[in-house]
Amino acid sequence: MTEEEPRERQRARFERLAHVVAEPLHRYLLRRTSADTVDDILAEAMLVLWRRIDDVPGLGEAPGSPPDPDDVLPWCYGVARGCLANARRADGRRLRLVERLIRVQEQQPAGGGDHSDLHAALAALGALDREVVRLWAWEGLAPRQIAEATGLTSNAASIRLHRAKKKIAAHLVGKHDEPSGHKRDEGRSGQ
Structure with missing residues (x-):
């Protein structure tokens, strides 16, 4: 067995998983966040699934057979939920930074001079x-x-x-x- 064979198997497993979960995860995220952020969060979730492909329960090694959605989707929803929470925390940090910058700008004296x-x-x-x-x-x-x-x-x-x-x-x-x-x-x- 060459070094390339395990990678090909991993890629094939991920493609089978993605084929089954991409659309349900997209719908899941679409119902929970704005449409303009769904694709970014879905991409992040798919990246996590790629990295943790061996941890996905119900994803067998059988080549060619798609996994049962009932076996893999609950765990994948959990991954998407975590990615959504991360995105919301990041948005909160950005918002707090913008608010802080606005406060600093407002605290500067109006006639503060030309610099x-x-x-x-x-x-x-x-x-x-x-x-x-x-x-x-x-x-x-x-x-x-x-x-x-x-x-x-x-x-x-x-x-x-x-x-x-x-x-x-x-x-x-x-x-x-x-x-x-x-x-x-x-x-x-x-x-």
Whole structure:
């Protein structure tokens, strides 16, 4: 017996099972959740059935004969029920995250100021420098911790942070010191 034969048998068993349970599971899920999520949950349930094909009660080894729906469906309904519960928990987590983001957005002062200059200064940095600054400013990490998070040495993280802060400061000072529409040295001779 080759290594491929057990896989072919497993695939054949799954196909026989899927042929019997796919439509009843689809109807089961359709009665319990919205139509736009049924296919995703059914796909997840079928994946679980594939992974646990040896655990399905009533699914014999006899090649070619379909399993008796009365033997396999109750267990498969249990799998679909578990996948549905997982999907509902995931939806709940997403909803709570959206609500939390909305609350944070509402708590920001209405006239909180325009931060477009700061965002532009951040955007002018390289990706790694931008991440170093964000880890320092937003997450409150020290250079040693930033090094651990980014894979840099502690010294390299400190240097990058120092240089990035200087670039941001220069960008912000430059924006606020120059009169709009004028560049430094504009109209001056080189004398």
